[in-house]
Amino acid sequence: MIRIAEVYKYRGHECVINGVNLVIPQGTQVGLIGPGGAGKSLLMKICAGLVRPDSGSVLIDGTEVVGIGDVEMTSVRSKIGMLFQNYALFDFMTVEENIGFPLRQLGGRTEEEIRDEVNRLLLAVDLPNTQKLFPNELSGGMKKRVTFARAVIANPPILFYDDPTAGLDPVTSGKIFALLEERRARGGTTSIVVSHDILGMRDICDSFVLMDHGRIVFSGTREQIEASTRPFVGQFWRGEADD
Amino acid sequence: MTKHTQAYVAALSPTQRRIAQLGVVFVPIVTQITDILRVGSLAFYYAFKKPIRWREVLQQSFFIGNRSLAFVMIVLGFLGMILIFQSGFQAKRIVGDLQGMGALYLQLLFREFAPTVTALMLATRVGTGIAAEIGSMVVTEQVDALRMNNAEPIQYLVVPRLLASIVMTFVLSCVALCVAFGTGMFVANTVFEVNVATFYNTSLLEWGDLIIFSLKALAYGITIPIIASQAGLAAFGGSEGVGTATTMAVVNASLAVTILDFVLSGVGYIFFFS
Ligand SMILES: Nc1ncnc2c1ncn2[C@@H]1O[C@H](COP(=O)(O)OP(=O)(O)OP(=O)(O)O)[C@@H](O)[C@H]1O
Numbered sequence: 447m448i449r450i451a452e453v454y455k456y457r458g459h460e461c462v463i464n465g466v467n468l469v470i471p472q473g474t475q476v477g478l479i480g481p482g483g484a485g486k487s488l489l490m491k492i493c494a495g496l497v498r499p500d501s502g503s504v505l506i507d508g509t510e511v512v513g514i515g516d517v518e519m520t521s522v523r524s525k526i527g528m529l530f531q532n533y534a535l536f537d538f539m540t541v542e543e544n545i546g547f548p549l550r551q552l553g554g555r556t557e558e559e560i561r562d563e564v565n566r567l568l569l570a571v572d573l574p575n576t577q578k579l580f581p582n583e584l585s586g587g588m589k590k591r592v593t594f595a596r597a598v599i600a601n602p603p604i605l606f607y608d609d610p611t612a613g614l615d616p617v618t619s620g621k622i623f624a625l626l627e628e629r630r631a632r633g634g635t636t637s638i639v640v641s642h643d644i645l646g647m648r649d650i651c652d653s654f655v656l657m658d659h660g661r662i663v664f665s666g667t668r669e670q671i672e673a674s675t676r677p678f679v680g681q682f683w684r685g686e687a688d689d
Numbered sequence: 690m691t692k693h694t695q696a697y698v699a700a701l702s703p704t705q706r707r708i709a710q711l712g713v714v715f716v717p718i719v720t721q722i723t724d725i726l727r728v729g730s731l732a733f734y735y736a737f738k739k740p741i742r743w744r745e746v747l748q749q750s751f752f753i754g755n756r757s758l759a760f761v762m763i764v765l766g767f768l769g770m771i772l773i774f775q776s777g778f779q780a781k782r783i784v785g786d787l788q789g790m791g792a793l794y795l796q797l798l799f800r801e802f803a804p805t806v807t808a809l810m811l812a813t814r815v816g817t818g819i820a821a822e823i824g825s826m827v828v829t830e831q832v833d834a835l836r837m838n839n840a841e842p843i844q845y846l847v848v849p850r851l852l853a854s855i856v857m858t859f860v861l862s863c864v865a866l867c868v869a870f871g872t873g874m875f876v877a878n879t880v881f882e883v884n885v886a887t888f889y890n891t892s893l894l895e896w897g898d899l900i901i902f903s904l905k906a907l908a909y910g911i912t913i914p915i916i917a918s919q920a921g922l923a924a925f926g927g928s929e930g931v932g933t934a935t936t937m938a939v940v941n942a943s944l945a946v947t948i949l950d951f952v953l954s955g956v957g958y959i960f961f962f963s
């Protein structure tokens with residue numbers, strides 16, 4: 447379970463995360479949506495302990511991550527898989543080494559086991575025979591799929607996906623969403639999905655959170671969000687332009 | 690400034706406010722120095738902790754050598770010729786005798802020019818390289834990805850560069866010394882007709898010179914990668930962030946080399962040459 451309470455983050459004078467409270471129950475998948483610059487990526491990084499908020503608390507399975515030391519953070523982080531918006535692929539490693547990295551860091555597996563697992567995932571994301579390529583030899587969409595594979599390879603119980611389908615064609619993004627859905631259906635994974643592809647996300651999230659200017663402006667299930675009479679919520683959900 | 694601080698500043702007397710304004714200058718400097726010390730101490734902590742990525746250390750050593758060998762040789766080669774050419778004329782005018790020039794020159798190279806000028810070259814060449822590499826890893830979230838996988842970035846990225854730099858700064862300083870002495874000898878021989886055997890004179894060299902040479906090379910070899918790594922790790926924003934980090938790395942590293950040179954020369958004077 448993830449429990450975010452009264453989190454504030456300033457950048458200079460500007461409040462970029464403005465008093466966020468959110469509870470994500472064990473085993474649910476939450477869709478985090480909102481316009482560019484709303485603070486979605488930043489909120490995820492705060493949850494992962496990568497950015498320290500100016501105040502507030504974040505509990506991951508009961509462990510406070512705000513302000514804890516690196517050693518305690520190690521055990522929290524080994525539970526979290528993260529797909530980064532800007533790929534974050536190690537440019538000095540091949541595709542194979544990138545995807546296998548989390549397993550290698552965790553230890554306890556032979557090189558052969560790691561290779562098999564990497565190959566299995568590469569097939570799942572439709573990237574066979576790319577093992578020896580370097581990230582700069584991949585297209586944007588291919589990189590996204592590699593980061594997806596790296597995020598999920600260790601089967602972490604908590605997953606943060608930051609825009610997993612950006613820059614993908616509709617067919618591939620459908621496949622990625624199907625993989626997310628498969629993971630959710632298996633149960634046990636608590637996850638946050640950030641995406642601008644609301645159509646694709648509609649059916650794979652248990653609930654949705656809409657952020658704007660660092661605040662949570664709406665949160666609820668798909669039915670609740672569709673029934674909302676607030677203009678901003680409806681407009682954003684249906685992708686209508688302001689008049 | 691938050692609302693709270695704004696109100697606080699408004700309540701200050703003019704004198705107090707002037708003192709507070711000093712903070713605008715000093716706070717960033719102090720923050721940066723603290724951060725450099727933090728990166729440095731963590732790097733040392735991890736340098737003595739397993740695992741060390743030796744393959745990466747080797748690769749980084751190769752990068753440093755490859756990037757800077759020709760550069761250092763050319764600069765020090767010309768500098769050696771210029772130094773002997775200029776000082777030869779002065780010496781001829783004042784003393785008239787150039788027999789002792791080689792011995793003095795060798796001492797000067799050991800104590801000062803070989804390690805320090807090499808370090809200044811490395812501050813630009815290696816410092817920018819490290820800051821740009823680490824900085825671009827920061828802005829593309831690769832460093833975050835390392836941390837998410839419990840690979841401490843300082844252990845993973847800074848330690849191999851630190852170890853490589855310590856070794857290569859020493860090696861390159863030795864190369865620089867030989868090259869500068871060789872080209873100096875060439876000018877002394879052709880322009881001032883000093884015999885090669887007379888020029889090659891180690892009579893003034895003491896253990897202190899060797900120790901100061903090594904101490905300086907070691908200090909620069911530690912300082913440059915640490916300062917450059919700190920600049921890289923502190924990068925933010927997009928590619929302009931990487932640009933700022935690189936500039937900061939060169940400025941800080943050159944400054945640090947100059948200050949260390951001053952301090953270590955003083956140490957040498959007190960302990961060995963007084
Ligand atoms: N480490 C940080 N510290 C302070 N402010 C930050 C930090 N990282 C990002 N910000 C600021 O937070 C704001 C929100 O950025 P964020 O990247 O979270 O937006 P986003 O909702 O993910 O947008 P997009 O949909 O375009 O990805 C921006 O104004 C950004 O400058």
Ligand SMILES: [Mg+2]
Nearest residue numbers: 486487488531
């Ligand atoms: Mg984002």
